[in-house]
Amino acid sequence: xxxxxxxxxxxxxxxxxxxxxxxxxxxxxxxxxxxxxxxxxxxxxxxxxxxxxxxxxxxxxxxxxxxxxxxxxxxxxxxxxxxxxxxxxxxxxxxxxxxxxxxxxxxxxxxxxxxxxxxxxxxxxxxxxxxxxxxxxxxxxxxxxxxxxxxxxxxxxxxxxxxxxxxxxxxxxxxxxxxxxxxxxxxxxxxxxxxxxxxxxxxxxxxxxxxxxxxxxxxxxxxxxxxxxxxxxxxxxxxxxxxxxxxxxxxxxxxxxxxxxxxxxxxxxxxxxxxxxxxxxxxxxxxxxxxxxxxxxxxxxxxxxxxxxxxxxxxxxxxxxxxxxxxxxxxxxxxxxxxxxxxxxxxxxxxxxxxxxxxxxx
Numbered sequence: 001x002x003x004x005x006x007x008x009x010x011x012x013x014x015x016x017x018x019x020x021x022x023x024x025x026x027x028x029x030x031x032x033x034x035x036x037x038x039x040x041x042x043x044x045x046x047x048x049x050x051x052x053x054x055x056x057x058x059x060x061x062x063x064x065x066x067x068x069x070x071x072x073x074x075x076x077x078x079x080x081x082x083x084x085x086x087x088x089x090x091x092x093x094x095x096x097x098x099x100x101x102x103x104x105x106x107x108x109x110x111x112x113x114x115x116x117x118x119x120x121x122x123x124x125x126x127x128x129x130x131x132x133x134x135x136x137x138x139x140x141x142x143x144x145x146x147x148x149x150x151x152x153x154x155x156x157x158x159x160x161x162x163x164x165x166x167x168x169x170x171x172x173x174x175x176x177x178x179x180x181x182x183x184x185x186x187x188x189x190x191x192x193x194x195x196x197x198x199x200x201x202x203x204x205x206x207x208x209x210x211x212x213x214x215x216x217x218x219x220x221x222x223x224x225x226x227x228x229x230x231x232x233x234x235x236x237x238x239x240x241x242x243x244x245x246x247x248x249x250x251x252x253x254x255x256x257x258x259x260x261x262x263x264x265x266x267x268x269x270x271x272x273x274x275x276x277x278x279x280x281x282x283x284x285x286x287x288x289x290x291x292x293x294x295x296x297x298x299x300x301x302x303x304x305x306x307x308x309x310x311x312x313x314x315x316x317x318x319x320x321x322x323x324x325x326x327x328x329x330x331x332x333x334x335x336x337x338x339x340x341x342x343x344x345x346x347x348x349x350x351x352x353x354x355x356x357x358x359x360x361x362x
Contacts, residue, residue, distance in 0.1 A: 024093040024341070027086040035060040035104040042113070042148045044141070046125055055141055056120035057085050057113030060104035061154055072159035072183070072360040073109035073149050076100055077142045079166025079189075084119040085112040095324050095344040096165070099352065103163070106353040108360075109155050111145055134260035135167075135268075142171050146179065159183050159360050163352075166190065166291070166323065170270065177276035184280040184359045186352060189323045191292055192274075192300025195265035196226055198292060205290065221248060229259055230266040274301055275308030282314045282355045284348060286321030288333040314355065321345055 029037055038061060041054040062071055078096065083089045087096020096112070104110045114121035116133065124133065146162065149155055161184045164172030169190020176182040191198050203222050207215050217240055228235035235252060237245040255262075285298035292298070294317050305313045318325070322333040326342040 023091050024088065027088070027097050030101055033101070033105065034064075034107075035062050035110075040111075040148070042144050044125075044144055051125040053122050053125050055113050055144060057111060057145070059152070060100070060108075060110040060112070062104070062107050062109065066154055067156070069158070070154055070156035071107060071109045072161065072356070073111070073152075073155040074100075074103050074161045074163050074356065075142070075145050075149055076110065076112050077145075077162065077164040077168030077171045078115055079168050082115040082118040084114045089118075092338055093341075094165075094338075095326060095342075098344045099163075099349060102349045102353050103356065106357055108161075108356065109149070109152070111149050113141075113145060116141065131257045131260065135264040138167075138261075139171050139174055142168070142175055143178075146175055146182075150181075157181065161186065161356055161359070164188065164190065167195075170268070170273070173273050173277055173281075176279055177273055180278065182279055184282070184356070185277065186282045186284070186355070187298075187301055188284050188325070188352075189286060189289055189292055190283070190297065190301060191270065192297040192304060194268060194270050195262070196230065198297070199262075200226060201293075201296075202291065221251075225252065225255060226262070226266070229255070229262045232263065271300075271304040271307065274304030274310075277305060277308060277310045279310070280312035280314075280359050281305055281310060282352070283316070284325070284352065285315075285317045286323060286325055286333075287317050287319045288321055288328045289323045290333045291323045316351055318345060318348060321348070 038059045040057050040059045042057065043052065043054050046052045076096070078087070079094075081089060083094060083096070086100075087094035100110050100112050116138075117123040117130070122128070123130065124137070146160070149160055150157055158181065160182060162172040162175055162182055163186040164170070165188040169187035172185045172187065176185045200219075200222060204215075204219060207218055210218070220239060224235045224239050235248070237248045237252070240248065281301075283298050283301050285292070285294050287294055298315060298317060302313050302315050320328050320330065322328055322337065324338060325344050325348045326337075327345055328337060331337065
């Protein structure tokens, strides 16, 4: 389950029964693979040797003779919530492997990694607890991945792209704003505004069928909790009156594990991050996406980019596709569809790989 889902399921008691779902088959190299697999460990620096740890991943390298300058490369950054290097979260197959296999088959070195606490990547240095982790730690992990790619002899250092999905679609611009050598950024179902607004709207949408009085109470608590996190304080547990205080205190305890992550997100100036980019940017969005919205997010990213020096921004919105770029079949996109066996839409893969190859050839 993603951190976004956790954020509102904890407060509203939404049930997502992933345990009953059939676990998908493990990833295996496709028969038509024009690339190899190399297991890698990306060492993370620490203040003390006994605190050192490593991010585990796979490096895909095209088969055949290496170009003189090296192959173009892609760093993939996943969305919120722990998933392995191929995009599996228990019973949930995000389809990441389909996208990354296609990019590797298109002639790119691809770095895909296990998120913290999943696969072969530990939660962090020994003694790290979930509540210790913030968004800035995840950005730092991606930064280590970029540095690793830049140090590989197979890679053309002038042709490194960053592809980020969902939360990763914000991390990618952050890294590109810091490093002018990044050749391009792809934002897949990314946020064009702060997570504060995205989370609040997700909660608002999820309770839209409740009576107005119940909606007002829930949103009042949601805003107080988010404000408290952003401002670094305890919430007002009497916001609904003293009789509800005990329940709100219990709910607040459930929020504690994501408090640091939330706060570091809430303090980010998202439009300013986008406005710093100078490299080409591709923004892809499913029109049926219920986690982020085409106008408030995808089109807002373009507006943010145009406020800065970026002169090569491309937007594509796909009808009937959800947050995972999988077809809904005319149905309303909702969490339970994520557990259905569906493929990433081939149009998205074609447009993504075509854009990467075009920019890499420039």
